[in-house]
Amino acid sequence: MSQGFEYAYKPQGPVLEEYILSESQRTMIMGPLGSGKTNASCWKGFRIICAQDPDSQGIRKSRGVAIRNTYPDLFGTTIKDWLDMFEPLGKFKQGGMEPPTHHLLFKLDDGTTVDAEMVFLALDREDHIKKLRGLQATFGWLNEVKELSFSVIQMLDLRMGRYPKDVRPTWYGIFGDTNAPDTDHFYYRMAEEVKPEGWKFLKQPGGVKRKNIQAPWEVNPDAENIKNLPLNYYANGVQGKSDAWVTVNLANEYGYVSDGKPVYPDYHDPTHCREFELVEGLPIHIGLDFGLTPAAQIGQQMVNGQWRIRHELVTTDTGVIRFANELKRFIATKLRGFVIATITGDPAGDQRQAGDNEERTVFQLLDANGIKAVPAPFNNDFTIRTEAVATPLRRMIDGEPGFLLHPDCKVTRKGMQGGYKFRRVKVSGDERYMDMPVKNDCSHPCEAGQYLLLGAGEGVAVVQGSTVERTKDAEEYRKRRGLA
Ligand SMILES: Nc1ncnc2c1ncn2[C@@H]1O[C@H](COP(=O)(O)OP(=O)(O)OP(=O)(O)O)[C@@H](O)[C@H]1O
Ligand SMILES: [Mg+2]
Numbered sequence: 001m002s003q004g005f006e007y008a009y010k011p012q013g014p015v016l017e018e019y020i021l022s023e024s025q026r027t028m029i030m031g032p033l034g035s036g037k038t039n040a041s042c043w044k045g046f047r048i049i050c051a052q053d054p055d056s057q058g059i060r061k062s063r064g065v066a067i068r069n070t071y072p073d074l075f076g077t078t079i080k081d082w083l084d085m086f087e088p089l090g091k092f093k094q095g096g097m098e099p100p101t102h103h104l105l106f107k108l109d110d111g112t113t114v115d116a117e118m119v120f121l122a123l124d125r126e127d128h129i130k131k132l133r134g135l136q137a138t139f140g141w142l143n144e145v146k147e148l149s150f151s152v153i154q155m156l157d158l159r160m161g162r163y164p165k166d167v168r169p170t171w172y173g174i175f176g177d178t179n180a181p182d183t184d185h186f187y188y189r190m191a192e193e194v195k196p197e198g199w200k201f202l203k204q205p206g207g208v209k210r211k212n213i214q215a216p217w218e219v220n221p222d223a224e225n226i227k228n229l230p231l232n233y234y235a236n237g238v239q240g241k242s243d244a245w246v247t248v249n250l251a252n253e254y255g256y257v258s259d260g261k262p263v264y265p266d267y268h269d270p271t272h273c274r275e276f277e278l279v280e281g282l283p284i285h286i287g288l289d290f291g292l293t294p295a296a297q298i299g300q301q302m303v304n305g306q307w308r309i310r311h312e313l314v315t316t317d318t319g320v321i322r323f324a325n326e327l328k329r330f331i332a333t334k335l336r337g338f339v340i341a342t343i344t345g346d347p348a349g350d351q352r353q354a355g356d357n358e359e360r361t362v363f364q365l366l367d368a369n370g371i372k373a374v375p376a377p378f379n380n381d382f383t384i385r386t387e388a389v390a391t392p393l394r395r396m397i398d399g400e401p402g403f404l405l406h407p408d409c410k411v412t413r414k415g416m417q418g419g420y421k422f423r424r425v426k427v428s429g430d431e432r433y434m435d436m437p438v439k440n441d442c443s444h445p446c447e448a449g450q451y452l453l454l455g456a457g458e459g460v461a462v463v464q465g466s467t468v469e470r471t472k473d474a475e476e477y478r479k480r481r482g483l484a
Contacts, residue, residue, distance in 0.1 A: 205222040
């Protein structure tokens with residue numbers, strides 16, 4: 001680069017590097033505090049500016065727009081970080097009618113000229129939002145994506161690539177950085193559930209991590225950008241902070257929405273959720289929940305005792321007969337060649353159905369439609385059925401968790417992360433919880449999972465303890481329930 005400046009940048013970790021080099025039209029990075037995200041975003045923008053093809057005059061023209069939720073944040077961090085790196089390459093203007101803009105004008109070593117604008121917009125400013133609507137830009141940088149609304153991102157997405165005019169934009173699109181959002185945030189939905197084509201979602205290692213939800217936080221040796229942070233930044237950062245805060249801001253895990261108490265506090269998404277395939281030769285177990293929104297879970301038990309939930313089937317407003325047909329179709333296509341060992345359902349389905357002329361039970365209706373299910377044992381006892389799931393969740397087998405959930409099971413996953421919960425009730429200032437979970441979209445597949453495990457024998461393990469390692473769980477269970 002001429003004019004006496006030399007820019008050298010070294011990515012401070014592999015995920016940061018992937019972010020900067022990503023060609024995907026939309027790339028987002030999620031990381032803990034201080035992980036170098038903003039710095040990497042600045043650099044990514046700068047690379048795009050320099051890589052833009054020159055026009056016939058040898059000028060590389062482009063326009064970037066950086067978005068932040070509020071004007072104070074825009075000035076306090078976004079603009080400051082950008083100018084810290086690139087101010088000498090152009091003129092920064094603020095005040096007046098136009099949003100703050102850095103006009104970069106410099107020559108590269110190859111004799112071409114870079115003539116670019118970086119426009120900074122804040123969403124709490126009416127005039128900025130107006131400006132955004134009319135903008136012709138090359139790329140957009142979303143600083144702290146989780147603070148922005150999805151409608152802004154949508155609008156921005158379709159305004160990129162309209163500049164420059166005389167040559168095509170060499171690259172155009174949007175990129176953004178963020179701390180971890182909650183599981184009910186659009187970012188979680190996009191990154192973990194929808195995974196839309198043309199979008200890339202990257203996740204940095206946490207600054208701290210822990211083995212399970214009860215274990216202490218430990219500094220993560222894989223954390224990125226450590227070299228540029230104060231000594232013991234993350235170890236000191238944990239001190240005096242709530243678990244929920246550390247989870248999101250330092251461990252870089254999704255936060256869960258806490259308007260209730262999770263039924264499975266032992267579920268720890270990084271430990272319990274990952275991809276795997278069904279194992280040929282091992283039997284399949286299926287659990288069913290009925291009602292207006294029947295649901296199923298489908299899983300296997302490994303030889304070492306580990307439970308694996310591979311599929312969920314969730315429905316809305318489906319009668320039991322249609323549900324039986326859907327399940328039959330699923331078994332015929334996805335489970336071909338496997339032996340179905342047990343199909344276990346909510347024992348409440350054993351009552352005769354009002355409205356059915358012949359007054360048959362759900363189980364009789366299923367049977368008539370080709371699904372041979374049986375009611376779960378233990379009379380629907382709530383503690384036994386939740387413990388049937390919680391016990392394997394807490395269990396470790398040769399360093400592996402006793403329970404694994406496949407990320408395809410999106411509704412179950414949300415449920416396990418706190419969506420399946422006890423509702424909080426206020427009793428004269430006291431915080432109390434209902435003793436039955438809230439019925440919602442998450443509760444149905446989660447309860448189907450309880451019936452699956454009860455039907456496959458985990459309930460007996462809870463109550464009696466059938467192996468050495470289960471004995472301890474059972475003792476715990478008896479103690480909690482006040483049994484001898
Ligand atoms: N490549 C780099 N070379 C030198 N210093 C860097 C580099 N990347 C980041 N830093 C420094 O590390 C610190 C944290 O970086 P940055 O602000 O980009 O992190 P962040 O992930 O955006 O943090 P936050 O979540 O707090 O916004 C800053 O002081 C920054 O100057
Ligand atoms: Mg930042």
